[in-house]
Amino acid sequence: MNLIEKLQLAYQLIRESRQLLIIGHTSPDADAISSMSAMIDLASGLGSEICAYAENKPAGAYDFIPHEHLITDQAPDDLRIFDTILILDCGAISRTAIEERLRKLLILPGESRPFIIEFDHHQPVETYADLEIRLTEKASTTEVIYQFFKINELEINKNVANCILIGLMTDTGHFLHANSSREAIAISSEMLLAGASLPKIIDHTVHNKSFSALKVWGRALENLKFNKDTGLAASALTTQELDELLPKELREANADLFGDIVSFLASLAGVRVALLLREEGAKVKGSLRTNDEDADVAKIAQNWGGGGHKKASGFSIEGRLARTETGWKVVK
Numbered sequence: 001m002n003l004i005e006k007l008q009l010a011y012q013l014i015r016e017s018r019q020l021l022i023i024g025h026t027s028p029d030a031d032a033i034s035s036m037s038a039m040i041d042l043a044s045g046l047g048s049e050i051c052a053y054a055e056n057k058p059a060g061a062y063d064f065i066p067h068e069h070l071i072t073d074q075a076p077d078d079l080r081i082f083d084t085i086l087i088l089d090c091g092a093i094s095r096t097a098i099e100e101r102l103r104k105l106l107i108l109p110g111e112s113r114p115f116i117i118e119f120d121h122h123q124p125v126e127t128y129a130d131l132e133i134r135l136t137e138k139a140s141t142t143e144v145i146y147q148f149f150k151i152n153e154l155e156i157n158k159n160v161a162n163c164i165l166i167g168l169m170t171d172t173g174h175f176l177h178a179n180s181s182r183e184a185i186a187i188s189s190e191m192l193l194a195g196a197s198l199p200k201i202i203d204h205t206v207h208n209k210s211f212s213a214l215k216v217w218g219r220a221l222e223n224l225k226f227n228k229d230t231g232l233a234a235s236a237l238t239t240q241e242l243d244e245l246l247p248k249e250l251r252e253a254n255a256d257l258f259g260d261i262v263s264f265l266a267s268l269a270g271v272r273v274a275l276l277l278r279e280e281g282a283k284v285k286g287s288l289r290t291n292d293e294d295a296d297v298a299k300i301a302q303n304w305g306g307g308g309h310k311k312a313s314g315f316s317i318e319g320r321l322a323r324t325e326t327g328w329k330v331v332k
């Protein structure tokens, strides 16, 4: 099946679904929420009953995205009631936060369970969906969804245009990252013509930085180590530092903070790969970025059970941070 046929089949299945489940990745970012919202917009126009779910949706951070309030962080009790399940921007099945329940579903015969469609732009980890629409050259999942709307000749209304543009702008770091392709920019300009509001998006994604967030930036820069031989710029933030600088009630509103910091580190002259480690509960989370043509940070993250894109990836390991003479290490 070629891409056009896949996109047409996806639309046919969505159109025929009376009960539709839309899943975004755990701790969803703006691209995940926007992708979900674009599909909510479409499916509600088709008269489907929709459940949209993403675990750990940050409260307040993305409420400027159309339909965001329709996304719940409570997984549905019964997955079998759905005709179709859309999995958006998840990278790997584990990022749905209901991996086991989905796997149990997948071993049932096809006609007795929901049909699973995946839309994504992450590097492949494993094929599990009944229909996989994975376009790794796309800057955002909303750019994949743009293709879906175009091929099926669906109207891109103002809400959908805003959703597509939000995903494109945030996943390209506002067109600063290496994934800001000509197509991504051309589609963005088409979305503006379709009614998306650039000033509104900028207000909510750029002009939204808080005093506390700036203090975290300061500490991350202070803790920065640069290895001239490898080109690795690495910084780390402990729970103690984060508790002191960024009150817990502000964490969710600053959901993009760590991604912004590590992207900035990757843009420094001479840096090949940037790594930001931070403690979160009993885990250490790592974010990796590169602007280097030859580097593939998805592969690096996979060494620690993580994943992502060639240019942006992450992982999470049990343990805590300990300072060493040259940097940090993760200890149990």
Ligand SMILES: [Mn+2]
Residues within 6 Å of the ligand: 031, 032, 089, 121, 139, 140, 141, 171
């Ligand atoms: Mn994305």
